[in-house]
Amino acid sequence: MDMKSKYGFAFTLCLLLLLAGVGVASAQEEAAVTAGGATDNGWIAVGAGIAMAGAALGAGIGISATGAAAAGATTEKPEVFGRVLIFAALAEAIAIYGLLISFMLWTKIV
Numbered sequence: 214m215d216m217k218s219k220y221g222f223a224f225t226l227c228l229l230l231l232l233a234g235v236g237v238a239s240a241q242e243e244a245a246v247t248a249g250g251a252t253d254n255g256w257i258a259v260g261a262g263i264a265m266a267g268a269a270l271g272a273g274i275g276i277s278a279t280g281a282a283a284a285g286a287t288t289e290k291p292e293v294f295g296r297v298l299i300f301a302a303l304a305e306a307i308a309i310y311g312l313l314i315s316f317m318l319w320t321k322i323v
Contacts, residue, residue, distance in 0.1 A: 268311020275304030
């Protein structure tokens with residue numbers, strides 16, 4: 214599987230998860246929806262989904278790029294392993310920040 218199809222698959226999966234979250238939020242708030250409008254809780258759920266999906270996609274791209282570079286650099290010079298590991302940890306932190314923002318938004322709903 215080439216890189217373009219992997220990114221397309223990841224984007225499609227994130228989009229489906231986002232749409233599933235919107236469906237759950239709108240089903241819970243169906244009684245509060247006015248004529249043709251959405252509730253504040255529905256928009257907060259959409260924001261939480263976008264934050265998590267964007268962070269997961271960004272971290273995945275960053276970690277895959279860093280991992281490939283780390284493997285090549287460590288193979289040629291084993292002493293740079295510690296420096297390269299820091300870059301992988303920074304890319305992983307992006308996903309943690311997105312998860313934190315999603316939880317903060319979710320607590321506003323629940």
